[in-house]
Amino acid sequence: MLNGVKILIGDDSILARKQLKDIILQYGTPTFFEASNGQETIDLYKKESPDIVFLDIVMPVKDGNAAIREIIEYDKDAEIVVVSSVGTQSQLKAAIESGAKDFIQKPLKPESIHHIIASRFEGR
Amino acid sequence: MYAQFFGNYLLSRNIVTRDQLIQAMHKKSSTQIRLGTLAIHAGYMTANEVDRVVILQTHQDKRFGEIAISEGYLTEMQVAELLSEQKPDFLLLGQALVEDGIIDNEQLQNLIIDYQSENELEAFEYSAETIDAIDHMVEKFFVLAERSLSQHEVSFFRLLLSNLVRFIGDDFTLVPPSLCKEYPTNYCVSQKVNGAFSVCPYLDMPESTCIDFASRYVGETYTSFDEYVQASVEDFLNLHNGLFTVNMSNDFSIELTLEPPTVEKKDLLTFEEETYLLPIVYPFGTLYFILVLHKTH
Numbered sequence: 001m002l003n004g005v006k007i008l009i010g011d012d013s014i015l016a017r018k019q020l021k022d023i024i025l026q027y028g029t030p031t032f033f034e035a036s037n038g039q040e041t042i043d044l045y046k047k048e049s050p051d052i053v054f055l056d057i058v059m060p061v062k063d064g065n066a067a068i069r070e071i072i073e074y075d076k077d078a079e080i081v082v083v084s085s086v087g088t089q090s091q092l093k094a095a096i097e098s099g100a101k102d103f104i105q106k107p108l109k110p111e112s113i114h115h116i117i118a119s120r121f122e123g124r
Numbered sequence: 125m126y127a128q129f130f131g132n133y134l135l136s137r138n139i140v141t142r143d144q145l146i147q148a149m150h151k152k153s154s155t156q157i158r159l160g161t162l163a164i165h166a167g168y169m170t171a172n173e174v175d176r177v178v179i180l181q182t183h184q185d186k187r188f189g190e191i192a193i194s195e196g197y198l199t200e201m202q203v204a205e206l207l208s209e210q211k212p213d214f215l216l217l218g219q220a221l222v223e224d225g226i227i228d229n230e231q232l233q234n235l236i237i238d239y240q241s242e243n244e245l246e247a248f249e250y251s252a253e254t255i256d257a258i259d260h261m262v263e264k265f266f267v268l269a270e271r272s273l274s275q276h277e278v279s280f281f282r283l284l285l286s287n288l289v290r291f292i293g294d295d296f297t298l299v300p301p302s303l304c305k306e307y308p309t310n311y312c313v314s315q316k317v318n319g320a321f322s323v324c325p326y327l328d329m330p331e332s333t334c335i336d337f338a339s340r341y342v343g344e345t346y347t348s349f350d351e352y353v354q355a356s357v358e359d360f361l362n363l364h365n366g367l368f369t370v371n372m373s374n375d376f377s378i379e380l381t382l383e384p385p386t387v388e389k390k391d392l393l394t395f396e397e398e399t400y401l402l403p404i405v406y407p408f409g410t411l412y413f414i415l416v417l418h419k420t421h
Contacts, residue, residue, distance in 0.1 A: 085366020088373035
């Protein structure tokens with residue numbers, strides 16, 4: 001169901017990016033784009049117009065919240081899913097108010113990713 | 125211990141919309157916890173009983189507790205206990221959703237049960253031996269620090285041990301902590317936790333230990349000290365600190381932030397502030413946690 005789908009992953013951990021890709025690859029073979037900080041994520045978003053962004057919050061250079069705001073300003077319909085270990089009340093509120101569509105608490109669970117993927121791309 | 129914030133739990137199960145959640149989060153900061161909500165949480169009253177007392181309150185000029193006692197739902201001792209015990213902050217969010225008419229008390233009761241049982245399943249069940257070991261360690265800290273540890277510090281240590289069991293394994297031995305003024309590094313990462321409770325944990329281990337640590341953490345076999353192995357040490361520290369911020373938010377309404385984890389470049393770290401070295405001995409090697417406790421609490 002993911003053929004032709006573009007997925008952008010913004011996370012400063014190469015391990016976290018790999019683990020997320022491994023889970024997603026169970027549902028198909030999309031094209032992945034990877035960024036290791038908020039600024040790279042914004043730049044890649046503008047360049048590649050991905051169908052969905054998985055975004056960490058705590059990152060160097062520019063954090064995930066700043067990236068959400070800039071991406072939404074550029075494309076108000078952007079599908080941004082936050083994937084973070086810092087699922088505090090203020091963090092969740094900030095992410096949602098900035099325009100994130102979902103918030104996945106780390107550690108990653110395959111079923112959370114499945115839910116995100118299936119609800120958006122099933123039937124494609 | 126919680127694996128995720130209550131609001132996120134509700135959102136991920138489509139129980140609330142994003143707008144409803146934001147509204148309830150705004151509201152809860154200006155609202156007081158009600159005895160009925162506490163009684164449901166403690167399992168002393170059912171949602172139906174709470175609803176009935178609330179209705180009776182509209183006819184009688186009495187407090188909730190007085191009516192609940194006269195109706196035989198609560199004893200005086202239970203009321204005193206509910207009022208004096210620590211109240212998990214997430215209950216306020218649930219109550220705000222009830223007041224907004226998004227859910228009713230019965231749904232709240234079921235959600236609390238589901239939420240807690242899910243998180244209890246994920247939390248590590250301490251064995252009697254481990255409880256002894258943790259108590260002993262807390263005592264050691266007390267002797268070293270010449271003060272008792274704050275409840276936030278104790279929460280941090282307990283969660284750390286729980287996360288080690290959950291993500292690395294329970295076959296470790298705790299070595300008594302010691303005061304630390306300087307420390308020669310191996311492969312060492314650190315991450316600052318900032319806010320009303322501020323701490324900077326370091327995690328250090330030799331490269332060969334990192335390889336086995338990563339293999340256990342990721343569930344894959346690594347044989348060399350590569351970038352994934354290095355990332356796994358940072359990832360563990362980040363995950364632990366992140367889950368700690370979730371628990372502080374959920375239990376105490378304390379909102380902490382994290383800085384990105386960094387790899388220490390110095391061969392020797394020196395510490396001015398209150399700092400402890402906590403070695404955790406696994407069969408594959410020893411993990412060294414260094415904890416700098418900032419005096420902001």
